[in-house]
Amino acid sequence: MRIHIFFHRSKRLSFNKVIDLGCGRGRHSLLFAKNGYDVTAVNLSKYAIKELVKKAKKDRLNIECKVIDMLKLSFKDNYYDCLFTYHVISHSVSKEVKTIISEISRIVKYKGEVFVTFGNIEILSMIN
Numbered sequence: 001m002r003i004h005i006f007f008h009r010s011k012r013l014s015f016n017k018v019i020d021l022g023c024g025r026g027r028h029s030l031l032f033a034k035n036g037y038d039v040t041a042v043n044l045s046k047y048a049i050k051e052l053v054k055k056a057k058k059d060r061l062n063i064e065c066k067v068i069d070m071l072k073l074s075f076k077d078n079y080y081d082c083l084f085t086y087h088v089i090s091h092s093v094s095k096e097v098k099t100i101i102s103e104i105s106r107i108v109k110y111k112g113e114v115f116v117t118f119g120n121i122e123i124l125s126m127i128n
């Protein structure tokens with residue numbers, strides 16, 4: 001996904017509260033925070049979140065960083081204007097994907113938007 005699509009749409013629609021699901025070490029979260037969004041960054045890995053906390057502190061950015069499994073999101077219903085998840089859902093099996101989609105639709109506001117990448121057979125190198 002081209003990040004400028006996210007910025008273009010979310011600015012036009014006046015989105016502010018964004019959650020970066022499976023943020024890794026937070027390259028997108030940092031970019032969102034630098035561009036004035038109110039950012040929540042979540043990841044399963046304690047190490048990745050620790051690294052993001054360090055970077056955010058160094059850059060004086062206020063990012064809510066949480067170690068959370070995306071299968072059990074502890075956020076309120078209809079809370080986020082938009083959700084961003086880049087190369088994350090492809091790490092899950094089909095049953096989990098259903099749960100994740102259900103959680104995403106629960107925490108994102110009605111008329112909010114979701115920016116998501118899904119893996120495919122080429123990305124997963126199942127064919128030559």
Ligand SMILES: C[S@@+](CC[C@H](N)C(=O)[O-])C[C@H]1O[C@@H](n2cnc3c(N)ncnc32)[C@H](O)[C@@H]1O
Pocket residue numbers: 021022023024025026027028042043044045048068069070071085086087088091
């Ligand atoms: C390929 S990385 C992408 C990271 C980030 N989105 C980026 O573009 O830099 C996938 C990330 O998803 C995280 N992840 C995988 N399963 C997860 C889960 N159940 N809950 C939260 N994060 C998860 C991994 O720890 C990893 O950091």
